[in-house]
Amino acid sequence: xxxxxxxxxxxxxxxxxxxxxxxxxxxxxxxxxxxxxxxxxxxxxxxxxxxxxxxxxxxxxxxxxxxxxxxxxxxxxxxxxxxxxxxxxxxxxxxxxxxxxxxxxxxxxxxxxxxxxxxxxxxxxxxxxxxxxxxxxxxxxxxxxxxxxxxxxxxxxxxxxxxxxxxxxxxxxxxxxxxxxxxxxxxxxxxxxxxxxxxxxxxxxxxxxxxxxxxxxxxxxxxxxxxxxxxxxxxxxxxxxxxxxxxxxxxxxxxxxxxxxxxxxxxxxxxxxxxxxxxxxxxxxxxxxxxxxxxxxxxxxxxxxxxxxxxxxxxxxxxxxxxxxxxxxxxxxxxxxxxxxxxxxxxxxxxxxxxxxxxxx
Amino acid sequence: xxxxxxxxxxxxxxxxxxxxxxxxxxxxxxxxxxxxxxxxxxxxxxxxxxxxxxxxxxxxxxxxxxxxxxxxxxxxxxxxxxxxxxxxxxxxxxxxxxxxxxxxxxxxxxxxxxxxxxxxxxxxxxxxxxxxxxxxxxxxxxxxxxxxxxxxxxxxxxxxxxxxxxxxxxxxxxxxxxxxxxxxxxxxxxxxxxxxxxxxxxxxxxxxxxxxxxxxxxxxxxxxxxxxxxxxxxxxxxxxxxxxxxxxxxxxxxxxxxxxxxxxxxxxxxxxxxxxxxxxxxxxxxxxxxxxxxxxxxxxxxxxxxxxxxxxxxxxxxxxxxxxxxxxxxxxxxxxxxxxxxxxxxxxxxxxxxxxxxxxxxxxxxxx
Numbered sequence: 001x002x003x004x005x006x007x008x009x010x011x012x013x014x015x016x017x018x019x020x021x022x023x024x025x026x027x028x029x030x031x032x033x034x035x036x037x038x039x040x041x042x043x044x045x046x047x048x049x050x051x052x053x054x055x056x057x058x059x060x061x062x063x064x065x066x067x068x069x070x071x072x073x074x075x076x077x078x079x080x081x082x083x084x085x086x087x088x089x090x091x092x093x094x095x096x097x098x099x100x101x102x103x104x105x106x107x108x109x110x111x112x113x114x115x116x117x118x119x120x121x122x123x124x125x126x127x128x129x130x131x132x133x134x135x136x137x138x139x140x141x142x143x144x145x146x147x148x149x150x151x152x153x154x155x156x157x158x159x160x161x162x163x164x165x166x167x168x169x170x171x172x173x174x175x176x177x178x179x180x181x182x183x184x185x186x187x188x189x190x191x192x193x194x195x196x197x198x199x200x201x202x203x204x205x206x207x208x209x210x211x212x213x214x215x216x217x218x219x220x221x222x223x224x225x226x227x228x229x230x231x232x233x234x235x236x237x238x239x240x241x242x243x244x245x246x247x248x249x250x251x252x253x254x255x256x257x258x259x260x261x262x263x264x265x266x267x268x269x270x271x272x273x274x275x276x277x278x279x280x281x282x283x284x285x286x287x288x289x290x291x292x293x294x295x296x297x298x299x300x301x302x303x304x305x306x307x308x309x310x311x312x313x314x315x316x317x318x319x320x321x322x323x324x325x326x327x328x329x330x331x332x333x334x335x336x337x338x339x340x341x342x343x344x345x346x347x348x349x350x351x352x353x354x355x356x357x358x359x360x361x
Numbered sequence: 362x363x364x365x366x367x368x369x370x371x372x373x374x375x376x377x378x379x380x381x382x383x384x385x386x387x388x389x390x391x392x393x394x395x396x397x398x399x400x401x402x403x404x405x406x407x408x409x410x411x412x413x414x415x416x417x418x419x420x421x422x423x424x425x426x427x428x429x430x431x432x433x434x435x436x437x438x439x440x441x442x443x444x445x446x447x448x449x450x451x452x453x454x455x456x457x458x459x460x461x462x463x464x465x466x467x468x469x470x471x472x473x474x475x476x477x478x479x480x481x482x483x484x485x486x487x488x489x490x491x492x493x494x495x496x497x498x499x500x501x502x503x504x505x506x507x508x509x510x511x512x513x514x515x516x517x518x519x520x521x522x523x524x525x526x527x528x529x530x531x532x533x534x535x536x537x538x539x540x541x542x543x544x545x546x547x548x549x550x551x552x553x554x555x556x557x558x559x560x561x562x563x564x565x566x567x568x569x570x571x572x573x574x575x576x577x578x579x580x581x582x583x584x585x586x587x588x589x590x591x592x593x594x595x596x597x598x599x600x601x602x603x604x605x606x607x608x609x610x611x612x613x614x615x616x617x618x619x620x621x622x623x624x625x626x627x628x629x630x631x632x633x634x635x636x637x638x639x640x641x642x643x644x645x646x647x648x649x650x651x652x653x654x655x656x657x658x659x660x661x662x663x664x665x666x667x668x669x670x671x672x673x674x675x676x677x678x679x680x681x682x683x684x685x686x687x688x689x690x691x692x693x694x695x696x697x698x699x700x701x702x703x704x705x706x707x708x709x710x711x712x713x714x715x716x717x718x719x720x721x722x723x724x725x726x727x728x729x
Contacts, residue, residue: 036535037533191534197663324722
């Protein structure tokens with residue numbers, strides 16, 4: 001049972017919330033919608049769920065047109081950022097509530113509730129009220145209610161955003177295991193690139209109401225089709241610098257000139273944008289590395305790594321380097337980058353040449 | 362700016378607490394050094410908000426005193442403590458423009474218009490909103506409003522302390538970087554005493570000079586990010602800091618040797634733990650996969666982009682190891698080895714100091 005969006009768009013009061021989108025989600029897959037706040041993740045989910053009508057296009061559920069069908073009549077479950085549970089009901093009754101609406105018989109309800117509770121590790125808390133649970137348990141209760149329906153489509157809208165970091169880490173590891181067993185289509189919205197990578201599956205990157213790329217999550221990360229996708233799928237943000245190719249030479253910004261052969265390929269003369277990830281920047285040079293003179297704005301130490309915030313000719317860069325580096329701010333800092341980690345984008349932002357390391361990965 | 366002293370501070374929400382469990386905040390004595398940036402880090406319910414509310418004056422502690430530069434402020438109201446606060450959700454006056462919102466605390470203190478203007482412009486630049494300063498706050502997105510709240514918190518330079526309660530929760534990841542850098546820069550320039558409450562380890566570690574880790578109403582460790590990473594004082598710190606957290610192995614520790622399952626590990630230093638249960642803790646960053654060592658089986662590999670997290674089963678113990686982005690991962694059976702200097706010993710969950718004293722920090726990293 002696949003879900004297909006055909007030429008779907010959404011315009012509200014003259015403002016385009018979702019630009020024309022074609023997307024097919026397959027059964028038994030995890031599909032991450034990755035993008036910043038207001039990029040259209042929730043709008044797209046509401047269209048998928050049938051909570052909103054598309055302005056153009058059709059929504060097909062296993063080849064049947066369900067555009068305009070009421071959400072109540074479709075097998076859809078949704079979990080929001082704010083955990084929604086019935087406070088006066090026990091965990092058991094909360095999980096059972098959608099099944100009771102379906103008027104299933106009692107033994108069937110009992111079996112499915114206990115199964116979902118077990119999956120969510122809520123069996124010991126099954127008789128408690130939601131307010132007697134921790135935040136993580138409350139959200140697991142909401143997740144269990146969404147799963148118990150055996151809905152073919154489960155939409156999770158930043159479901160872990162309100163949880164403690166460590167709980168998020170645990171649930172993130174659990175969620176892919178759950179969906180592997182269920183066979184449903186999962187759609188999971190997040191603003192965090194690392195969360196997208198941990199969930200795996202497929203990923204659609206969103207920017208200003210547009211799906212910029214859709215594909216297997218690690219490959220969208222390593223082979224972004226354009227600079228926008230690369231920016232959305234990078235935390236800390238990807239670093240950029242303009243380069244100009246003239247004959248056999250490449251000029252980076254106002255400064256360094258290197259032989260064009262350093263970036264391989266046979267580029268036409270012109271202006272390009274070089275993009276590279278913060279973890280590929282290094283404080284130690286090596287053979288064949290590109291060198292940049294920057295000013296250190298501030299360092300942040302995480303205990304095992306150091307973030308260096310840099311100014312390169314007026315542009316902000318972030319580097320993530322191994323080890324703890326106590327460096328004085330407002331000082332010049334020379335940084336290095338290996339050409340194999342360089343993405344080349346054209347003036348329009350389209351990817352011209354992927355980073356060689358990503359091709360090898 | 363002020364030094365903040367907590368003297369025999371404890372708090373119970375009950376009227377007549379009898380046992381330690383009745384306290385939301387266990388007894389604490391601590392000096393918050395003038396001009397330092399602190400993070401209060403811990404899971405929900407650990408007592409960090411209770412502690413912050415006591416410092417800000419929203420809550421009067423049931424036991425002990427709070428001093429600002431030696432002066433007892435325990436019973437002073439928030440307004441009388443001369444502090445600035447930024448909360449998790451934006452507090453913005455909708456009918457005012459953003460400029461008026463930012464200027465509000467300065468106007469209240471009767472600053473000259475030119476001075477107010479200069480500071481508002483400066484803060485406006487910092488939060489990257491100069492071009493929209495004259496718009497009304499109503500109708501702004503939550504993160505724009507929160508930036509205004511942050512800006513307003515930082516606009517005064519005569520406060521005793523700046524208190525932040527999970528201020529970046531509603532901010533987009535990309536903007537978080539920007540704002541955190543700005544906060545840090547501001548701290549460098551003005552040397553405010555800052556206390557920043559968060560459950561996010563990245564925020565805590567990157568923001569603070571010193572991180573105060575709380576667990577179950579207690580402060581379990583106060584240290585630099587480096588110390589918390591290399592030498593977690595309690596297994597909880599090992600678990601809570603780091604992603605994934607520190608691996609723990611039940612071990613028999615004798616002198617320089619730890620017995621784990623059937624394997625013997627050289628600890629590099631001598632230890633003499635007490636009679637309690639002993640464990641050794643090794644961070645995923647310090648676990649290597651190889652041909653020799655403790656036998657383990659790869660159960661799952663998570664590609665997080667800049668590195669991979671390898672999940673293993675070592676004789677029933679779940680272990681996480683971090684390997685490089687391009688590094689090969691063995692399929693199925695392998696062995697795990699600990700990087701020298703990357704091992705900590707625990708007795709009853711508290712860290713045991715090696716007999717020869719502490720090695721310089723970072724020894725594990727150098728070896729790794």
